[in-house]
Amino acid sequence: MSQSNKKNLNSEDVNLPGLLSIATVAALTTVLLWGGSSMVTKLGTQSMDGFSLGILRVIAAGPCALIIIGILGLRIPWHNGSRVHFCLISIMAMLGTIIFTLGVQYTTAGHAVVASSATAIFTGLIEAGFRRQWPSSRWWTGITVGFFGAIILIAESLGLGISQATWYGDLLCMLGAFCGSFGFYLGGRMSIIYGAKTVSLWSVVFACILLIPALIVSVSYEEISKISLLSWGVIFYLAAGASVIASMTWLYALSRGGIGRMAVWQFALPIVGVSLAWAVLKEPITMPLLASIAVILIGIALVQAEKPDLNVLDRTKKG
Structure with missing residues (x-):
C-alpha cells in the first residue's frame, strides 16, 4: 500500500456532498434492494427454515462476489493494521x-x-461513540422524527397485535440490524483506504468461507436437493442483490456521503417494504401509513440538511 494511501481510519477533514449526489443515489439503490429483501425472505421461509436460508444466502453470495472481484482485479485488504477490522466486518455482516x-x-x-430501519439509528450512534463526538441537535431531531414515523408504521398500519408477527421475531430483526450496522460502520472506515468495492466484496467472500463448515453440519444434501425453483430464486436475489450489490452501494454511500447523514436513508426502507407488501401481499394502504411515510421523509430531510462539519469522512481513494 503506497504512502499516499496510508491514511488514518479516523481522518475527518472533507466536505460532504449535497442532497442530490452520487452518494445519495447509491444509498437509494441500497434501500430499494434491501426494501424488497424482507418480502423475498418471507417467501423463502415458507419452504425452508430461516437459519438454513440465512446460511445459503451468505454462501451463495461468495461466488457472486468472486466473479466481480476477478473482473475488477481487486486485491484482498489484508495488511497490518487492517486485518482485525476486515475480520470484524465479515463476521458482523455474516451474523447480521x-x-x-x-x-x-x-x-x-x-x-x-420496519425493524431493519433501526440500522440508521444504530449506525449513527456507533459512529458517535467511536468519534467521541455528540451529534448536533438537528441530527437528533431528524433521527427522532424518522423513528417516530417508523413507530406509527408499526402501531397504526401493520398493527402490533397481528397474529403472524411476534415480539421475538421483531427483536431478532433489530439485533440483525445492529450487527449489520457495526459491520457497515467499520466497512465505511476501511473503504476510505481500500475502496468500497474491495471491502464489501472481499468481506462477502470471507463470510462465505467461514460458513461452509456450518453448511456441511446443518444442511444435508437431501434438503438442498428439495429446494424449489422459487427458493433458489430467493437465494439468488438475496445473495447477488441484497448482499453483494447493495453492500457495495451502501459502503460507497457511507464513505462518500458521511456515515451519519447517509445512514438516515435507512428510514426509507419501510416505504419500499410496505409498498411491496401492498402490491404482492395485498396489505391495505391506510391514512396512518401515508402519515408515517411523510414523517419518515421529514426526518430524512432534517438529517440531510445537517452542516458538513460534524459527519465527515476523508475521501482519498476511489470507491
Missing part, C-alpha cells in the same frame, strides 16, 4: 444476515422491514 433472516421467519415482512 443470519439473525435477520431467522427473525423474518417469526414475524411479518412488514415488521421486518
